[in-house]
Amino acid sequence: MIAQARAGECIQALSAILDRNALLTGAxxxxxxxxxxxxxPPVRPLxxxxxxxxxxxxxxxxxCAAHDVPVVPQGGLTGLAGGAHPIEGAVALSLERLQGIEEIDAAAATMTVRAGTPLEVIQKAADEAGFFIPLDLGARGSCAIGGNLGTNAGGNRVIRYGMAREMVLGIEVALADGTLMTSLNKMIKNNAGFDLKQLFIGSEGTLGVITRTVLRLHPQPGCTMAALCGVDDYGSVVKLLNGARRGLGPLLSAFEVMWPDYWHAATVRVPGIRRPVEGDHAFYVLVEAQGLDEQVDGGRFQSWLESQFEAGLIADAAISQSKADTLAFWRTRDAAGEFQTVLGAHCAFDIGLPVDAMDDFAKACRSRLEVEVPGCLSVYYGHIxxxxxxxxxLxxxxxxxxxxxINRIVYETVRAFGGTVSAEHGIGTVKKPYLPYSRSAEELALMATIKKALDPKNILNPGKVIDLDVEAAS
Structure with a gap:
């Protein structure tokens, strides 16, 4: 009864500061x-x-802190690990109305945005201003930048530009007690004390709620080159990657690899996907490079490809001749977004591994799934x-x-190969039981210490990522 009374008092206090459209309850x-x-499963929040x-x-x-009512931050609700999933008895703090681009500073090459702004809106604004935002996800039209930073999103071009945290210069965060910490720095070099923004990027709203951020802008690419290659063995895939790093240098923007099981699901099961490369290959590799001058950088890309053919690393390849070709290549990789429709309900995993161990992992994981889960189909692909x-x-x-x-088998195999249970999608609640597979007891204890310091009442996203009780966490 006391908890119900405090919840009612909390709603009454919130209604005093929020208009009718800004506070929704019940039906x-x-x-x-x-x-x-x-x-x-869906949960109706308080x-x-x-x-x-x-x-x-x-x-x-x-x-909410004054009334001991927990809060679950919500952005575009496109997360896959349950980080924004509501909790019964908690207030869902939606940032859907906290949208807008406040400033584009051409001299500093920065953009200041509100946390609820969709990623695609930010991409288009940068493009119109002659700049480039490298972060790109399949959910770009609905995911919000605050959630992208809260999970430290990766996407397709990490190999060149890094994770989401690499594009953040400044940040503003609402802390658990209601303090608004504004640190909207625009300078690349700023070593004045702790880099506090890094505490909140990737913490999934458990330490604070990001409200605004200063993003670093990049020069707009003048040209994009792509090739979809058929490769005969994984050793050649690794050599091709190393050759791309050496031969293309900073031009290399993506290196995506698809195993044959994925290739079949994407190009046979998903309607409307054209196979750029015919024939059967052990691996399919999408290489993308971005340059400033089509004549200079396009020629360099072509020469590099020819050298890889001569070295016997590429068995066959389709080379983009237009933007439409490049988009068609990417559709084979983005077909995973259609698997829910064509394959049905499934388990999806986002893991990290040493590059040279990936094929051995795939073989071991596939074998265990087939033996221990009769009838299990598993397909493999990613930002290798x-x-x-x-x-x-599934x-x-x-x-x-x-x-x-399925979860047990996949994550046990990840642990055996020294990988991480989450590469870019966060921990939330879905992967929380498996976090000790990738983090030591000492690391988990330090995470709990930081959580206690910033959120001693466990108001922010309780039960997500890390517990305050170290024993429970480890």
Whole structure:
């Protein structure tokens, strides 16, 4: 009864600072705020708060902290690990109204944006201003930049530009007690004390809620070159990657690898996907390079490809002659977004491994799944150039997927190969039981110490990523 009374008092206090459209309760809570894309069952939160200013976000946290009511931050709700999934009895803090590009500083090559702004809006604004935002995800049209930073998103071009944290110069964060910490730095060089922004990037809203950020802009590419290659063995894939790093240098922007099982699912099962390369190959590699001058950089790319053919590393290849060709190449890689429709319910994994171990891992993981989960299909693909492998696994036609067994097998194999259970999608609740597979007891204890320091009442996204109780965490 005391908890219910405090929850009621909290809602009453929130209603005093938020207008009617900014505080939703009961049947007025939209279905979209009851789940993210992690396949967890929907949960109706206590309320949905939708402030439209950074101070409004801080005020919501201050009130919830005063009434001991937990808060779950929500952005575009495209996460796959349950980080934004609501909790019963908690306030869902939606940033969907906290949108807008506040400034593009051409001299500093920076953009200041609000955390609820969709990534695609930011990309287009940069393009119109003659700049380039390298972060790119399949969910670009609906994912929000705050969530991208909260999970330290990766995407397709990490091999050249790094993870999301590499594009952040400044940040503003609402802390658990309602303090608004503004540090909207625009300088690349700023060593004045701790780099506090790094505490919050990748913490999935468990340490603070990002409200604004200063993003670093890059020069707009003048040309993009791509080739989709058929390769005969994994050793040649690794040699091709090393050759691309040496021969293309900073031009290399993506190196995507698809195993044959993925290639078949993408080009046979998904409608409308054209095979740029015919015939059967052991691996299919998409190499992309971005330059400034088509004549100079395009020629360099062509020469590099010819050298790889001469070295026997490429068996066959299709080379882009237009933007349409490049997009067609990428559609084979982005076809994974259609697997839910063509393959049905499945388990999806985002893991990191040493590059030279990836094929051995795939063989071992596939073998265990086939033996221990009869009828299990698993397909492998990913951003191999930055050590990130994706897996889709399922028993086709099963009324219910044996997710517990599939998860156990995949993550046990990851642990055996010295990998990480999360490369770019975060931990949330889905991967939380497996975090000790990739982090030592000492690391987990330090994470809990930081959580206790910044959120002693465990208000922010409780139960996600790390527990305050070190024993429970380890």
């Amino acid at each position: 007025d809570i939209p279905a979209r705020n009851t789940a993210d894309t992690s396949f967890l 309320a949905v708060a939708r402030p439209d200013t950074p101070q409004g976000v801080a005020d919501v946290l201050r009130i 150039g930055d050590g990130n492998l994706h897996i889709v696994a 028993v086709e036609g099963a009324a219910t997927q044996p997710a517990a067994d």
